[in-house]
Each structure stands twice: as C-alpha cells, then as structure tokens.
Amino acid sequence: SANVTRMKGYISKLQSTFTGAVRAEILLYHNIFKKKYNDKQNCRNTASGLVRKKNGIGSGDLNLVFYDAISTSDEVIFQNEIHKLKWLKQENFPTIPTKIVKTPQEVINLREDIMNNKRDTLEYDIDGLVIKGKAIDLEDMKRTKPMSQIAFKFQAEVIETKVLDVEWSISGHNYTPVAIVESVRLMGTTVSRASLANPNLIQDLRLKIGSEVFISKRGDIIPKIESVISTPAEAKDIIAPTVCEVCNTNLANEGTRLYCPNELCSKRIYHRLRKWIKKLNIKYFSEKLILKPLFESGRISAIADLYSLKISDLTTLDRVKENLAQKALNNLFAVKEIPLAKFIGAFDIENIGEDLTQRVVKAGFDTLEKIRSSSNFQISQIDGFADLSSQYLLDGIENLYPQMRDVLNTNKITIKGVKKMGGKLEGKSFCFTGKLETMKRAEAEQMVREKGGEAKSGVVKDLTYLVTNSNEPTAKYKKAQSQGTKIITETEFLELI
C-alpha cells in the first residue's frame, strides 16, 4: 500500500505540473525530440544549468530559457545551484536570453541554428536549451530535476582516441574499471581517463586494450567512451581481477558490479574511517598525509581510535608539521555533537545514508538502541524502506554496534538528543525528585519527552521546573530555590500536561 500511495503521489504531481495547453505542448516537444534524435541523454528533465563565461572560472553552463526566464532573486534557492547566485552577482554577467516559442518546429529550428551557427559566437558557453512553462513553481524548481522543464542538449563533441590500458580502481570493496586512453584535447580539457562503470559495460562495448574509440564528455565534464571504432587483431582482452589485492578473497562479479565480499577486508575498514572524516566534514584531516599513514602503521584501526590521537602522533608523519597537525585535530575535536542520523550515516553501512536514517528517526526510532532492537518488519513499514534496505540497516547496526559504543565511550563526541517539535512542553525542562504517587519517575520522564520537553536528572542551569511532593530542603530543592527554578507538585505537573 505504501507503493500505491507513492505512485498516486507521482501521478498527481505530474498532472498538476503542467496544465492544459502548456502541458500538451511540452509533452509534444518532448516526444518529437525523442523521436528525432533518438537519444534520451540529449532530451531529458534537467535542472537549468549555468553560464560558463569563456575564459572565466569554474564550470557549468547555462541553457537558453524559453517562455520565461527563471527568477534570479535571492529567495530562490536551487538545490543544485547555490553557487549560481554567487555568479549572478558578478559584474558583467551576461544577460540570459529568453524567447517565446509557439510550435515544436520552431524549437527544432532554433536548436539547429544555435548549435551550428550561433554557439561559437556567444560570449559564454552553452550546451543546450531548456524549455519551460510560463508559470514559475518554486517548489518544483527546488527539485534536482524539475518536472516543469525539459532540456534539449546539443550534440556532444566526440573525438577519436585509443585505449592503452584498464585500471581497476578500488574504493571500499568495489572494483571499478577505468580506461586509460591516449591523451586528447576535448572541449577545453585534456582527457586521459574515462570510467567504464562496471564489467558489463566493457562487454557491451566489445572493448579491448588497443581499441580505437570515440570519446565524448557527457554534460561537458565527465569523459565517456561512446563506442568502439575498430579493434586490431593483436588487441588484448580486458581481464577483470579475480582475487582482492588486499585480502586475497575471491571477488564476486555480478556484471554490474565487481566487489570483494570479505566484510573484514582492511580496505573496508579504511573506507569507513574515510567516510567518517568526510561525513563529519572534518577539514584538513588529510587523507594522504594523515589518515592513510596512520591506518597503515596500525595507529588507528577503528573510528574510536581517531579520538585518542595527539599532536605528536601526527607530527611524526612525513610532511606533517605542527601547523597542519593542530588544524586537523582542532577540526576533528570541534565536532562534539551530531544528530543520530548523521552518526549512523557516517558509519558507512552500505546503501544507508543520513537521509534514509533520518526517516527512521522521524518514525520514532530515535535512539541507537531503539533502532537496534527493532524488527525488519517495523523498519520496512517506513517510507523509503522495504525488506532489503531494512536488512542492510539492521545488519549494519548489529555488526557495528560495539564500534559505535566505543566511539561514544570516548566522550569526545555525543549524539544530539531528538527534540519533538510542537509539543506542549516545547522548550521546557523538568527534574523529578522524591517519590511520585501516581506513576514511576521513568514514566513521568517519558511523558515529558513525548510532549516535547526535556527530562533532566539533576537541577541544571536554566531548568524550568523541579517536580517534588515534599518541602524537604534537599540539595536539589535548595539549588532550585537559589537559581529561581519553579518548584511544583506532582498535581501541578499533571495539570500542566
């Protein structure tokens, strides 16, 4: 039923995105282009791109916009284009041309004309056109790929080159083939490598070492081998590795991915450390200069070990001096409190990131222990989860739980408490002392949390209420009195909630 709800949601979104004539027109363009160019890559939903000034900085390109120009006011934050605002504030930024079109043929003619004649004379680079409806839908614009606009890309420039070798790049447990090609200049950059994604792609292309190939840059950036032109008789087959070069385990080849199945392979352990540093955004904890040498020397073998590092551990490393060491450790220890979802997301559980975990937290599994003791069925009820993802999460937590505890036990980093928003007791904190008559203390504390308040075990600074049925001048009572915390009885507490 969750799937049916999701499907219905998509359909209603699609129906409301375009209405009447505009919807019909855009779909018409889409279909005509698809047929004419027979290439879904060159005709797709897309975020409208950026202008790249010729000889300017950075990358990205701006598509011409039909109908209406997109709003460029600061309130419009494009998910993928924050830096666009930075660009638009620059002086001499070119005006973005717009044009109102009436027929599909007009779009096709314009595309041909701009691609073949005008493109080179513009003061900025473009790689295609975007067509969109007249209305600006801000919610839609925030999507990675807004539904209310379609891009018609220009034909990608291709160039001939030769495959010299194939390397198998290792990241975590995955082995990814990368073609090393004879260096060629393509669209302003030198291309010498191109990802081959997975073993299947090599087969599909019938690629061998020595093959002459056409190479392009998809989206102006990513080198891509489009096709094989010819393969000489003496060309060598591309042989995928069969055993892990780190732990000697037989690799699993699923065609779409080649990986080392050994959970304890040290490559995986290192990858987890790397992910932690990256996810917590710890700057200048240099991978090559600090993390890798520390791992290889055995000084760190789990995330918790990071938190026992001292300056002297780093300054003994090659090319690391006081300056960098201090900076790296400062940045590491500066992260003192992170949300549960980020904590789990940084533990490198396959297919489980921060956003997915956040859904679990929002569904009420708001502590590590609650998630750990939940069932596959419970998790799979959450939107975005089914059997597989639930199992990835639960297995991951089960395997890593001891390591997670180790990290928390360092006391250098804690998990931020989950606050329920909008509760009656939002922003208020309670401390209970003495015996309660109608309930147990733990139950009372639970009630407070459920209503959005905080339950404290002691009379802390800024505590809102001390709840007690006695007037005995205990330490808690006296402290509450002296700092002006309101002291209420159990009955008054019950009235409050």
Add this chain to the structure above:
DNA sequence: AGGCGGTCTTATTTGCAGAG
C-alpha cells in the same frame, strides 16, 4: 621572513546503477 615549486585538498559538474 619571504619567495618558489611541488603536492595535496576542496569544490564543482554529470552519469550510472540499484532499491524503493
């Protein structure tokens, strides 16, 4: 102390694949 050069990090883009 400051300049120079080499090395490394960071930030940026799109494509692809799998699960939901």
Add this chain to the structure above:
DNA sequence: CTCTGCAAATAAGACCGCCT
C-alpha cells in the same frame, strides 16, 4: 522520481620544505 555512492578534470588555495 528520490536517495546513495562512486567515477574524472580542473582551478584555486593551503601547506611543506628548501633557498636566499
């Protein structure tokens, strides 16, 4: 579609070590 994760190229800026 959404989310996750990993590919390549490049410029700018940070850093280290060496030289003056």
